[in-house]
Structure formats: structure tokens, C-alpha cells
Amino acid sequence: MENEHVALGLEDGSIDVERMLVEPEDEHISMDGVDCFPERIPKNDMDMEDFSSSFGGANSCLVQEEKDVPRGEVLDVIPSEVQVGYFQLKNEFSSMGEEYLLGVDFVESITNLDYGSSECLLTSVSDCPILRSSADTDAPWKSDQFRIMEVSECQNDQLNICSSELSDVPRCHDLETLDENISLKSPALCSLENIGNFCDFSSCSFQEVLSDEMDGRLSPTGDMYSSLKVEKDDEIWPAIPDVETNRLQEEDVSAIIPAQARCTETLPAQKRSRKPTQRYIDELADPILRYSKRRHEVSSSTSKGKCLGVQDNKKCHTGSKAIKFSAEETSVIAIQVPFGSIVQKECPKIPECDTVRGSDSLNYVAKSKESHVTPQNKKKLDEVVATIHVKKRNESVMVTSQKKRNSFLKESPPKKRIGSVTSGSQKRDDPLTALHRKKKDDCFTSEIQEEASGRRKHHRLWTISEVRKLIDGVSQFGVGSWSSIKKLFFPTSAHRTSVDLKDKWRNLLKASGIHEQHKRQGEKKRNMAWRPLPKPILHRVCELAAMYPYPKGRKSKILHIHSDSPDKGADITLSNYRRILRSINGN
DNA sequence: TTTAGGG
DNA sequence: CCCTAAA
Incomplete structure (x- = not known):
């Protein structure tokens, strides 16, 4: 179980990197990784295969194709490829070593935090004899890695030279260059980097790292209670690759220290390339880690402690949201799809995850197109995710249901x-529009602006002018031709869809008391009391209602008007009567 | 895609 | 205002 998780994390990380290197222009790296994630066999030697293929300049397809190749064959293949492409791959080697080790890093951090097998992983990663002595008991894959590494080392001394040469300043330069390229070519990586807010690695000393590792060993079960430790672990992992690279030369504890020292030199590049991945992996493989990290973030940012209850959830959510917004919104576009899906995947287990996810998803959504979240989706999400009671629509966007997340991932x-509505309303501007606009158009601009913001449509009070326009439209087109009314009378109102018109008309009918009229006159008047609608409007509604019985039987006869008019004959003004006649003639 | 109707 | 069924 542990190894499986480890393998998965490692595999995924290495795959992403590998693909990135081979196909820098591919911006959907993470997505691909996620897609193929279940299909991939969590085999440990696969990492080495990937490494070897990349190392030899092979196509990324090899990752898939060589999946089932026995380890021995792989080992045989490695040296030849390496030798063939040695000179060309000098830089690649360093980069690949770097990137390949990212997977190891993931493994290290993940396991160290979660599954308590950190010792083994750390040993494999850092190759520290002291640590390894306590960890050699299990993790067969680890030994495999060692074997492979040793083979490559033995069969190609040039590698050692290369690595040693690159290990210092030149190497740093190469790494930085590589990083630059990666950043430029694959936004995904950048986003990964920026997604996670990581501590400054430069502030981490080697002693801290060592002490941290020791701590990790002392508490093998993974310290999910110490958020601080999580942070420290983040700091640790950048140093690993250097250790790994240098391990080729010497397997001695003394070698680690210089390696760590060099690590600080290569710090900028490493920090950039790794931090995001770390976060990514965390999200991917470890709910617990996220949990602890989240807690740390929340507590630190809001200084408000924990949010356990649902209601508290919201508070904390908003608190962290504010912080994270400022911190992350400036960052590059995230690898939105995998990130979101991954995050949501883990949520059911940990209630507090929701808080975390909420803030993250918020950023995610905010950065992504608003179209990703439809009203329907939002509502369903609200319903499905019972743990989160977010009333506001905007916030509900952040919550994605488990049901929907898959589709959410694939399709917008x-x-x-x-x-x-927006497209339809904005394009037309006919005489009628101008006429009505001249009439009394209020708050159009503000409405349009709000609409442009892409925010969810909130309840918008109907203005008197809007009601009048609606009535005019009904009088002209009759009841039911909402789309026509919308086009002609609400062309500039991005909101007020035809459905809205229909709903409003329905409400007007209710307000006018058409139906209650024959029931009880007193009730109608009582309702009228709290209705802000002007009397004339209500009258017009009544007239039109009589003219066009609500949904069905539209265009009822004039006879009805006359028969109905006696009831309110006194109220019908001449203009109204003319208007009614006009509408009738129009129809 | 629009409309009717329930929530 | 949202959602959905029906046309």
C-alpha cells in the first residue's frame, strides 16, 4: 500500500517532467498525466525506464511502450543510449537527473509525511548510509533504483564527470537555463510552481534539513499534527536531487554536506521547478498532507485557529480566501483541470478539506473562464456537497461535487x-430600442458592467421602467412571445432573459390579483398594500391578463376585454384603451 | 432553442 | 431566480 502510493506519486511526477522535457510545447502535461494515471502501472522500475528513455533522447512514447519491458532489458538499454548520446545529452542529463529526481522528491515528502515510510524513501533518495541502515528492510523498488543507478554509474564513468562538472556553478547555470526554458515553454509547470505557496528554500539550512529528517524518522507515522513540519519538509526536498546526483560519485555521508551546500547555490532554479510539483503531488496523493498544510495556512493567515463546523468553515474559508487571493491570483494560470479534479477527489474523507478546497477552487475558478461553472452546475454542487453550506452563488462555484467533477474536468x-442572452441582447439596437431607451432607462450601464464581470446573476429588482417595457411588450406581442419581447424591449439588458420576462409576468399577474379577483376582493387589496407597483401598471397588467390569458389561449377575443372592462371600467384611461386597441390591431 | 411550469 | 420537461 505504501509503496503503491509512493510509486504512484513518483511515477506521476517523473512522467510529467519527462513529457515536459520531450515535448516542451505541450501545455497539457499535467492533464495527460492525470488521464493516464489510472492506466499507469505503479511499477517502480518504470521510473528508471522513463529516465532512461529520456536520458537517451528517446521519445516520450517510450514511457508507454516500455512499460512492460523487463528490468534487465532496460538496464541493458541504458548504457548504450547513454554512450551514444553522451555529448549531446550532457545538459539533458543534468536536467533529467534533476527532473527525474523530482519524482523521488515527491516520494520522499509524501511518504515522509503520510505513511511513515519516510526512512526508506529518504534513504533511497539521499543515499545516506546512516539513514539507509534503518530503512533497508523493505521497499524493494528502492533497491532497484539503487541497482540501476549503480549500473549506469559503473558503465559510464563519463556520467560521473559530467555530473561533477555540472554540480557546481556550471551545473547551476544549466539548471537555471533549463528552468527558464521550462517556464517559458510549459506554463503548466509555472502554474504548478506558483500554485503552492512555499517557503523560501534559501532560508533552510542543511542542519534544519537533517534535523527534520531525524524528526521524520522519530515519528514514522507521519506527522499530520505538525503543520510546521510540513513546511519544513517542503524545504527539504529541493536539496534531494543534488544529493542524488552526487551520490554517483561517492556514497558517503560526508558527500551529502557539500551537496547540500551546493544546493543553496542552485537554489533559485530548484525552487522554481520543484515547489509547484510538490504542491501538485501533495494534492494528488495526500489528503492528510493537504489537511495539515491547510491548517497551517489558515491558522497563520487568519490567526483564527481551526474551523471545524460548517459555519466555521465559511468563516475560515473567507479568511483564507482573502489571503490566498492576493497571494495566488497574481500567479500564472494554474494547471486547472488536474488540480481541481485532484483536489476534489480527496475531499469526501476529510471534512475540513472543503475549507481548503474552497479557497483553492476559488482561485482556480477565478482564474479560469467563468463559463466553466454554469448555474446548473453550481446548484447541483450545492445540493450534492452537503458538507458545505454556501449560500452565495459566487462561493458555491468553488464547491464542485464529486458527481460533477469528472465532467467538469473534461468539458467546459x-x-x-x-x-x-448576452450575445443576443448586445447586438441589436433598433428604433424601438432607442425609443424605449429614451423613455426611461435606468441602471443599464451598471447592469451591463455587472454582467460583464461574469458573476453569477443575482436577484435583480425589476424597475418600474422595466415593468412598463414588459407590459408594453406583452401588449404588443401578447403573452408567450417572451423572446420577441426580450429582443425588442430589452435588447440592451443582458440580464432579463426571456425566461425572466416570463417569470416577471407571472409575478405581475399574481400581483395584479387577476386570479384572486373573483375570489375575494379584500384579499387582493390587502396584497396591494405591500406591493410597490403603481396602480396604473397593475391595471394594465390586468387588462393584458384579460386580453391574453396567461399561458394558454393567447389572443383571446376582444369580447373578453369588454366583458372584463366593466369591473374596472372606471380605471381604464383613454390612453390605456388606445393602447389596448393598438395592441389588438398589431396582432 | 423557446416556452410553460414547478420549485 | 433556477431548473426542467416539452415542443
Whole structure:
């Protein structure tokens, strides 16, 4: 179990890196990684295969193809490829070593934090005899890695030279260059980097690292209670690759210290390339880690402690949200799809995850197109995720249900009303529009601005002018032709869809008391009391309602008007009567 | 895609 | 205002 997780994390990390190197232009690296994630066999030697293939300049396809190749064959293949492409791959080697080790780093951090097998992993990673002595008991894959590394080392001394040459300043330069390239070519990596807010590695001394490792060994069960430790672990992992690289030369504890020292030199590049991945891996493989990290973030940012309850959830959520927004919103676009999906995947287990995920998802959503979240989705999400009670629509966006997240991942849900309405309303501007605009158009600009923000449509009070326009539209087109009314009378209102018109008309009918009229006159008037609608409008509604019985039987006869008019005959003004006639004639 | 209707 | 079924 432990090894499986380890292998998964390692595998995924190495795959991403590998693909990135081979296909720098591919911006969907992480996505691919996630997609193939279940299909991949969590085999430990696969990492070496990837490494070897990349090392030899092989195509990334080899990762898939060589999946089942026996380890021995792989080992045989490695040296030849290495020798063939040695001169060309000098830089690649350093980079690949670097990137390849990222997977190891992931393993290290993950296991160290979660599964208590950190000793083994650390040993494999840092190759520290002291640590390894306590960890050699298990983790067969680890030994495999060692074997492979040794083979490559023995069969190609040039590698040692290369690594040693690169280990210092030149190497640092190479790494930085590589990092630059990666950053430029694959935004995904950048996003990964920026997603996680990591501590400054430069502030981490080797002593701290060692002490941390010791701590990890002392508490093998993984310290999920100490968020501080998590931070420290983050600091540790950048140093690993150097150790690994240098391990080729000497397997001695003394070698580690210089390696660590050099680590500080290569710090900038390493920090950039790794931190994101760390976060990514954390999200991917370790709910617990995220949990602890989150707690740390929340506590540190809000200084408010823990949020256990649902209601508290919201508070903390907002608190962390504010912080994270400022911190992360400036960052590069994240690898949105995998990140979101991964995050959500883990949530059911840990209630507090929701808080965490909420803030993250918020950023995620904010950065991504708004179209990703449709009203329908939002609502469903609210329903499905019972643990989170977020009333505000905007916030509910952040919560993605488990049901939906898969589809959320693959497709950008169709935007329904907002999009169509926006396009439809903004394009037309006919005489009628001008006429009505001249009439009394209020808060149009503000409305449009709000719409442009892409925020969810909130409840928007109907203004009197809007109601009048609606009535005019109904009088002209009759009841039911909401789309026509919308086009002609609300062309500039991005909100107020045809459905809205229909709903409003329905409400107007209720307000006008058309149906209650024959029931009880007193009730109608009582309702009228709290209705802000002007009397004339209500009258017009009544008239139109009489003219066009609500949904069905539209265009009822004039006879009805006359029959109904006696009831309120006194209220019908001449203009109204003319208007009614006009509408009738129009139809 | 629009409309009717329930929530 | 949202959602969905039906046309």
C-alpha cells in the first residue's frame, strides 16, 4: 500500500517532467498525466525506464511502450543510449537527473509525511548510509533504483564527470537555463510552481534539513499534527536531487554536506521547478498532507485557529480566501483541470478539506473562464456537497461535487442563459430600442458592467421602467412571445432573459390579483398594500391578463376585454384603451 | 432553442 | 431566480 502510493506519486511526477522535457510545447502535461494515471502501472522500475528513455533522447512514447519491458532489458538499454548520446545529452542529463529526481522528491515528502515510510524513501533518495541502515528492510523498488543507478554509474564513468562538472556553478547555470526554458515553454509547470505557496528554500539550512529528517524518522507515522513540519519538509526536498546526483560519485555521508551546500547555490532554479510539483503531488496523493498544510495556512493567515463546523468553515474559508487571493491570483494560470479534479477527489474523507478546497477552487475558478461553472452546475454542487453550506452563488462555484467533477474536468459546461442572452441582447439596437431607451432607462450601464464581470446573476429588482417595457411588450406581442419581447424591449439588458420576462409576468399577474379577483376582493387589496407597483401598471397588467390569458389561449377575443372592462371600467384611461386597441390591431 | 411550469 | 420537461 505504501509503496503503491509512493510509486504512484513518483511515477506521476517523473512522467510529467519527462513529457515536459520531450515535448516542451505541450501545455497539457499535467492533464495527460492525470488521464493516464489510472492506466499507469505503479511499477517502480518504470521510473528508471522513463529516465532512461529520456536520458537517451528517446521519445516520450517510450514511457508507454516500455512499460512492460523487463528490468534487465532496460538496464541493458541504458548504457548504450547513454554512450551514444553522451555529448549531446550532457545538459539533458543534468536536467533529467534533476527532473527525474523530482519524482523521488515527491516520494520522499509524501511518504515522509503520510505513511511513515519516510526512512526508506529518504534513504533511497539521499543515499545516506546512516539513514539507509534503518530503512533497508523493505521497499524493494528502492533497491532497484539503487541497482540501476549503480549500473549506469559503473558503465559510464563519463556520467560521473559530467555530473561533477555540472554540480557546481556550471551545473547551476544549466539548471537555471533549463528552468527558464521550462517556464517559458510549459506554463503548466509555472502554474504548478506558483500554485503552492512555499517557503523560501534559501532560508533552510542543511542542519534544519537533517534535523527534520531525524524528526521524520522519530515519528514514522507521519506527522499530520505538525503543520510546521510540513513546511519544513517542503524545504527539504529541493536539496534531494543534488544529493542524488552526487551520490554517483561517492556514497558517503560526508558527500551529502557539500551537496547540500551546493544546493543553496542552485537554489533559485530548484525552487522554481520543484515547489509547484510538490504542491501538485501533495494534492494528488495526500489528503492528510493537504489537511495539515491547510491548517497551517489558515491558522497563520487568519490567526483564527481551526474551523471545524460548517459555519466555521465559511468563516475560515473567507479568511483564507482573502489571503490566498492576493497571494495566488497574481500567479500564472494554474494547471486547472488536474488540480481541481485532484483536489476534489480527496475531499469526501476529510471534512475540513472543503475549507481548503474552497479557497483553492476559488482561485482556480477565478482564474479560469467563468463559463466553466454554469448555474446548473453550481446548484447541483450545492445540493450534492452537503458538507458545505454556501449560500452565495459566487462561493458555491468553488464547491464542485464529486458527481460533477469528472465532467467538469473534461468539458467546459455549456453556458446557458447568460451567454446566449448576452450575445443576443448586445447586438441589436433598433428604433424601438432607442425609443424605449429614451423613455426611461435606468441602471443599464451598471447592469451591463455587472454582467460583464461574469458573476453569477443575482436577484435583480425589476424597475418600474422595466415593468412598463414588459407590459408594453406583452401588449404588443401578447403573452408567450417572451423572446420577441426580450429582443425588442430589452435588447440592451443582458440580464432579463426571456425566461425572466416570463417569470416577471407571472409575478405581475399574481400581483395584479387577476386570479384572486373573483375570489375575494379584500384579499387582493390587502396584497396591494405591500406591493410597490403603481396602480396604473397593475391595471394594465390586468387588462393584458384579460386580453391574453396567461399561458394558454393567447389572443383571446376582444369580447373578453369588454366583458372584463366593466369591473374596472372606471380605471381604464383613454390612453390605456388606445393602447389596448393598438395592441389588438398589431396582432 | 423557446416556452410553460414547478420549485 | 433556477431548473426542467416539452415542443
